[in-house]
Amino acid sequence: MNEIETKVRSFLGKYVSDPEVDGDLDLFSAGLVNSLYAMQLVLFIEQEYGIQVTNEDLDYENFKSVQAIVQFITLKQK
Amino acid sequence: MSKDLKIKCLVWDLDNTLWSGTLLEDAEVYVAPETLKLIKTLDSRGILQSIASKNDHDFAWSKLEELGLSEYFIYPQINWEPKSTSIKKIAQSINIGTDTIAFVDDQVYEREEVSYSLPDVLTIDAEQVAEIEEMPVMIPRFITSDSKKRRLMYQSDILRNKIEEEFSGAQDEFLTTLNMKLSITEAIEEDLKRAEELTQRTNQLNTTAYTYDYDELVFFTQSPDHLLFVAALDDKYGTYGKIGLVLVEKTTEIWSVKLLLMSCRVMSRGVGTVLISFIRKLAKENGVRLQAEFVSNERNRMMYITYKFNQFTEIKRQEAWSLLENDLTNIPDYPTYMTINTGPHSPVV
Numbered sequence: 001m002n003e004i005e006t007k008v009r010s011f012l013g014k015y016v017s018d019p020e021v022d023g024d025l026d027l028f029s030a031g032l033v034n035s036l037y038a039m040q041l042v043l044f045i046e047q048e049y050g051i052q053v054t055n056e057d058l059d060y061e062n063f064k065s066v067q068a069i070v071q072f073i074t075l076k077q078k
Numbered sequence: 079m080s081k082d083l084k085i086k087c088l089v090w091d092l093d094n095t096l097w098s099g100t101l102l103e104d105a106e107v108y109v110a111p112e113t114l115k116l117i118k119t120l121d122s123r124g125i126l127q128s129i130a131s132k133n134d135h136d137f138a139w140s141k142l143e144e145l146g147l148s149e150y151f152i153y154p155q156i157n158w159e160p161k162s163t164s165i166k167k168i169a170q171s172i173n174i175g176t177d178t179i180a181f182v183d184d185q186v187y188e189r190e191e192v193s194y195s196l197p198d199v200l201t202i203d204a205e206q207v208a209e210i211e212e213m214p215v216m217i218p219r220f221i222t223s224d225s226k227k228r229r230l231m232y233q234s235d236i237l238r239n240k241i242e243e244e245f246s247g248a249q250d251e252f253l254t255t256l257n258m259k260l261s262i263t264e265a266i267e268e269d270l271k272r273a274e275e276l277t278q279r280t281n282q283l284n285t286t287a288y289t290y291d292y293d294e295l296v297f298f299t300q301s302p303d304h305l306l307f308v309a310a311l312d313d314k315y316g317t318y319g320k321i322g323l324v325l326v327e328k329t330t331e332i333w334s335v336k337l338l339l340m341s342c343r344v345m346s347r348g349v350g351t352v353l354i355s356f357i358r359k360l361a362k363e364n365g366v367r368l369q370a371e372f373v374s375n376e377r378n379r380m381m382y383i384t385y386k387f388n389q390f391t392e393i394k395r396q397e398a399w400s401l402l403e404n405d406l407t408n409i410p411d412y413p414t415y416m417t418i419n420t421g422p423h424s425p426v427v
Binding site: 013014015016017019028029030034035036037038039042055058059060063 | 247248249250251345346347348350351379380381382383384386387388389391392408410413
């Protein structure tokens with residue numbers, strides 16, 4: 001598990017009781033998270049990594065699973 | 079203070095204002111029957127009440143309990159701080175602007191201290207207590223069943239927030255403990271005053287901030303081309319009242335969500351996703367495409383994110399306005415921590 005994933009899972013731990021979910025699990029479809037989580041997630045990524053999340057970036061695909069979030073952060077950092 | 083603003087909270091001084099006498103000096107203090115009546119009248123109008131008194135907290139509070147009045151006051155500030163500080167705290171705790179607060183005190187010094195720091199606060203001399211009931215700013219435009227319960231709703235919120243702060247587990251576990259019940263029903267006439275109030279009071283969790291007045295809302299409930307839904311939430315601590323509104327404009331092929339809003343009091347309860355899932359299911363059942371308008375402002379980014387994370391994709395944009403379309407596949411089940419009652423709704427287009 002890389003450093004980004006560790007941080008993402010630790011963030012997730014504030015919202016879901018088991019943050020060690022499968023990396024591919026669609027968190028929203030699974031009903032695990034809500035709008036406040038979504039907003040906090042965007043703010044977390046922006047603040048923790050100094051990334052500007054634009055309206056175009058706000059694609060469900062970029063945030064739907066732990067894997068997707070890690071990949072998004074990695075790509076934006078380049 | 080703008081002429082349209084109504085008072086949402088009246089802050090009382092205690093000695094020689096709420097009661098006659100000075101608690102720390104006189105053996106007995108006395109509350110006039112007119113004052114008692116005023117407190118109850120304002121409460122039933124949905125005007126909140128609080129206290130800013132320089133007094134010994136425990137002594138004054140036990141006196142209020144003894145008088146049977148303590149339940150009427152939320153976030154009471156009984157301490158030796160300047161009263162402007164106390165009023166600021168009250169405004170922040172309730173989350174209202176100081177321009178919707180009135181402060182009644184017998185001492186000109188205290189009123190001036192408050193006016194100096196908080197010029198928006200309406201200050202009232204204790205000698206005018208008898209006039210408060212009839213002041214136009216103390217008469218809300220509407221008195222709804224929710225306004226009568228407003229103080230109780232705030233008191234349940236205070237209790238919930240305290241329990242949430244002390245809760246050590248993750249958010250989903252906390253939500254499960256609440257036993258929430260959400261009802262989503264088509265608006266009927268008695269909902270519409272509250273609906274109008276919601277369109278005017280809700281800024282943050284509001285997708286377009288379109289405001290509609292009572293007559294327009296009446297029209298939507300009668301129009302075959304519109305659906306207007308009201309959401310109400312209850313949990314084991316009491317009711318949140320009517321907290322959400324969804325307006326859908328229908329054509330034979332496309333349904334468009336003109337407005338989706340929620341009270342800030344339910345921000346972390348998962349209501350937004352449930353409302354969107356409900357509309358998605360309904361659109362799918364009716365075989366129509368689902369679109370939604372969004373008008374961005376400085377405060378409602380959360381709703382844009384909510385749309386985007388519930389499979390809405392932007393298809394058109396013009397400055398602050400945009401149009402999104404939903405992919406109606408893969409609609410999530412309602413969360414297990416909430417019981418959803420969708421009541422009767424028009425099943426057909």
